[in-house]
Amino acid sequence: MRMKRLISVIALVIGLTPAALFTQEIDDPTSLANINEVRITRLDLDLQVDFNSQTLAGTATLHLNNKTGADVLILDTRDLTIHNVTIGSDKKEASYTLGEYVKYIGRPLTVAITPETETVTIDYSTSPNAGALQWVQPEQTAGGEKQFLYSQSQFNLARTWIPLQDSPAVRMTYSATIRVSEGYLALMSAKNPVEKNESGVY
Numbered sequence: 001m002r003m004k005r006l007i008s009v010i011a012l013v014i015g016l017t018p019a020a021l022f023t024q025e026i027d028d029p030t031s032l033a034n035i036n037e038v039r040i041t042r043l044d045l046d047l048q049v050d051f052n053s054q055t056l057a058g059t060a061t062l063h064l065n066n067k068t069g070a071d072v073l074i075l076d077t078r079d080l081t082i083h084n085v086t087i088g089s090d091k092k093e094a095s096y097t098l099g100e101y102v103k104y105i106g107r108p109l110t111v112a113i114t115p116e117t118e119t120v121t122i123d124y125s126t127s128p129n130a131g132a133l134q135w136v137q138p139e140q141t142a143g144g145e146k147q148f149l150y151s152q153s154q155f156n157l158a159r160t161w162i163p164l165q166d167s168p169a170v171r172m173t174y175s176a177t178i179r180v181s182e183g184y185l186a187l188m189s190a191k192n193p194v195e196k197n198e199s200g201v202y
Contacts, residue, residue, distance in 0.1 A: 026169040030156045032099070032108035033165035037070040040165050045176040049186070051147045054135045057125035058179075060162050063172075069115035076159035076166035078106030079127035085111050086121045094120065106159050122163050132157035146183060178202050 025036045040062045047058035064073065077098070085096045099108040111120055126133065136148040151161060159166040178186035179201050186202035187194070193202055 026167070028167040028169055030105065031076055031165065031167040032074060032102065032105060033076050033167060033170075034070065034072065034074040035165050035167055035170055037068045038064055038066045038073055038113075039170055040172050041065050043162070043164060043172050043174040045162065045174065045178075047176070048179045049149060049181070049184070051135070051149070051181065054128040054133075055126050056130075056133070056161060059121050059123050060164065061119055061121045062164065063119055064113070064117060066113070066115055066117065071113060071115070073111045073113050073117075073120055075109040075111070075122075075163045076106055076156075077109045077163045078157075078159045079130060080109075080160070080163055081125045081127070082109060082122060082163070083125065084123040086123075087111070087113055087117050088119060091121065105156070109163050124163060126161050130157075130160040132161045 028035065042063035044061040044063075045058065046061075047056045049056060062073075062075075082096065082098060085094045086092055087094045095112045097110050099110065101107050109122075111122075113120065128135075132151050132153050134150050134152070136150070138145055138147055141148050153161075153166075156166055158164060164170075174190070176188055176190070178188070180186050182198075182200055183196070184200065185194075185196045186192070188202075
């Protein structure tokens, strides 16, 4: 009850009703996504790491909250190769288009959906020049024997390795299956194994 009162007081101070606080449209000039029509609520990744080509390849499954009944999902991408897009648990083929490149922003990926669509799965691969992925050579590491890869998605670099709504206005949970070569270990900012296994799947 106290939290509701506090929100109401804040809303009145800045000139908004409590209802307006949660229905206010987001204007993010760094994103091409239609975040005011449909939102990603969860992301499931399944990616293969290829140190030779310095790329990631696999799928991103996006779980949606289509709050307005939109018939398209628009995502942020930059330097991604899109191989296929499906919708729903039955993986029905979906039509999609990649829009024109916008400097510093990337290309919008527009996927045809229905108001009932709950998931969209995108089969894609990254570019060796993906801004979010740093490929470190063996001689640059402490051990000096194996390559090292780390990702960082600031400021708007998440779209260079995942097709998604790349805006701080969009909050989502995630899971990831990462497949690496023998001798490597994948670590994520989540609960995960901390020892290498023979399968290379983490």
